[in-house]
Amino acid sequence: MDEIDKHIVKDRSPTTKKLKPKDYVPAWGANHLDRDWEPFDDAEVAAANKIGTPEGDALVAARKRRLNPDKKRRQR
Amino acid sequence: MTSPYSIYHPNILDRLKSGDVLAAGEQVSGQVWFLRTVTELFVNVARAHGCDVTLSEQRLLEARNLWLDDINRARTEGGNGIDHYKQAGFLVYWLRRRMVVNRIDDRAESGLNGARREFSRFGNEKASFVFGFRLCLGFATRHLPKSQRLDVIEHIDLTPEFRRDTAILLHHKQVSPHALYLIYRALFMDMTIPDGDDDEANIAPTLGGRHVRRRPL
16 A cells, blocks of 8 residues: 555645636537528428337338348347 | 427527527517427427327426526637537436426327337436437538438438437436537447448448538538
8 A cells, every 4th residue: 555655745736726727628519500501391300200209110110121121020 | 381490490509599580470589489399399209109298387498597507608619609419418418307398198099009108207308318319410411412311311210229228328317418418429420431431331320321421410
């Protein structure tokens, strides 16, 4: 334990003011909000609203079966 | 016909904050726009799962205030405002945490037994997560040519297993806004190598594999 502790310096130097931690923030999320695009039309809204729903899952499953007709369905 | 409160609009985040004018000329406040947009989407998601939901106005407005507080407080470095992923992360965090769904009614006649059962348990979390996903979807597909956008949207598969896992985690654990930001960003990230042979890599398969975009969403 002493071997480890000797690597720790018990200093009394001031800390926070010089570091100004509030200036150190990650840059994530500051990528600009881009509003330069067209709203979805009716067909796109209908398709997007199926994502994440049982109806969308059924469409995906049907498409996968079409692409892989020989693959057996997974048994639960 | 597309609802005026559609989430797939370039000004959706501005509308949720400050409101907008409807086609009929009616001015709608940010609070009301927020209430109607979130409620419409939650009801649609619930019905797709064979359920009906009622949302709490008070908790919705609390979630909106907390979201706006966070967005206004957030410090950015080297950018021009907070992007859609981060705003979605904060918003979904508060929608989930304020538990905006007041009541879930099971519509047995829909026949969607598994989906109904799951939504009855995790409805708030499922709808909140899908809300954030759809909020990002419009922005994430903004670089696609109009002629290809529908095709790309139709090929997106947000699998039931992934949705179940996120709902369970959101329900039982503390998932921070920053974690949600990373989740949404990762979902739409294209990890395929430009001009490589691995366009069909099973990473971001829908957007990456459509051969239309070669820059980060």
